[in-house]
Amino acid sequence: MIKLITHTQNPEQILQDSYSKCYQQPINFEKMIQFLKHESVLEHIVYTFDVKCSRITHLQWVRHRIASYTSQSHRYTEPLEEDLYYFIPLAVRNNPTDTIEWIDDMIAQYKVYKKWRKKGYKKEDARYHITDSCAINFQVTMNLRSIINFLALRTDKHAQEEIMGEAIGMEGLVMDTMPNLKKHFEKLIESKQD
Numbered sequence: 001m002i003k004l005i006t007h008t009q010n011p012e013q014i015l016q017d018s019y020s021k022c023y024q025q026p027i028n029f030e031k032m033i034q035f036l037k038h039e040s041v042l043e044h045i046v047y048t049f050d051v052k053c054s055r056i057t058h059l060q061w062v063r064h065r066i067a068s069y070t071s072q073s074h075r076y077t078e079p080l081e082e083d084l085y086y087f088i089p090l091a092v093r094n095n096p097t098d099t100i101e102w103i104d105d106m107i108a109q110y111k112v113y114k115k116w117r118k119k120g121y122k123k124e125d126a127r128y129h130i131t132d133s134c135a136i137n138f139q140v141t142m143n144l145r146s147i148i149n150f151l152a153l154r155t156d157k158h159a160q161e162e163i164m165g166e167a168i169g170m171e172g173l174v175m176d177t178m179p180n181l182k183k184h185f186e187k188l189i190e191s192k193q194d
Contacts, residue, residue: 086135152192
């Protein structure tokens with residue numbers, strides 16, 4: 001799950017103004033499109049998202065270092081049972097029997113965690129029994145240059161299912177704020193996947 005929290009207002013106009021400063025002349029929209037590959041200007045546009053994903057996918061997110069992250073701490077917060085089976089891979093979801101078994105296994109693992117909590121152990125110690133499929137909530141702020149890089153990698157056909165879904169969601173949210181540049185950014189993303 002990904003939700004846009006805030007972003008730079010009037011991003012298309014800011015890009016056009018920034019390219020004009022860069023080239024010390026007024027740049028019209030058509031000329032700006034030609035300059036999109038000069039990506040340093042994209043860093044002036046910033047987006048902040050709320051994300052909920054598995055801990056496995058969270059580890060993939062934080063590999064994108066040119067971003068700011070604030071993540072839920074399972075050291076200080078109690079994971080909820082439903083967060084343990086937040087994401088179920090499509091291969092498993094396609095088989096109803098396996099889906100039920102998957103959820104049963106996650107619940108069994110949660111019971112182990114709860115057992116150690118009832119014994120009086122701190123969350124930070126008992127959390128070693130929580131699986132990496134457990135959901136985590138976090139906020140991420142990225143500039144547009146980093147978003148383009150993220151989208152090129154995470155919408156690629158080789159990306160893992162969960163993060164690809166989040167990247168596709170992110171792309172829609174970002175492009176909705178820049179409808180006139182959408183197709184041009186899509187081409188830029190595709191060119192980085194080659």
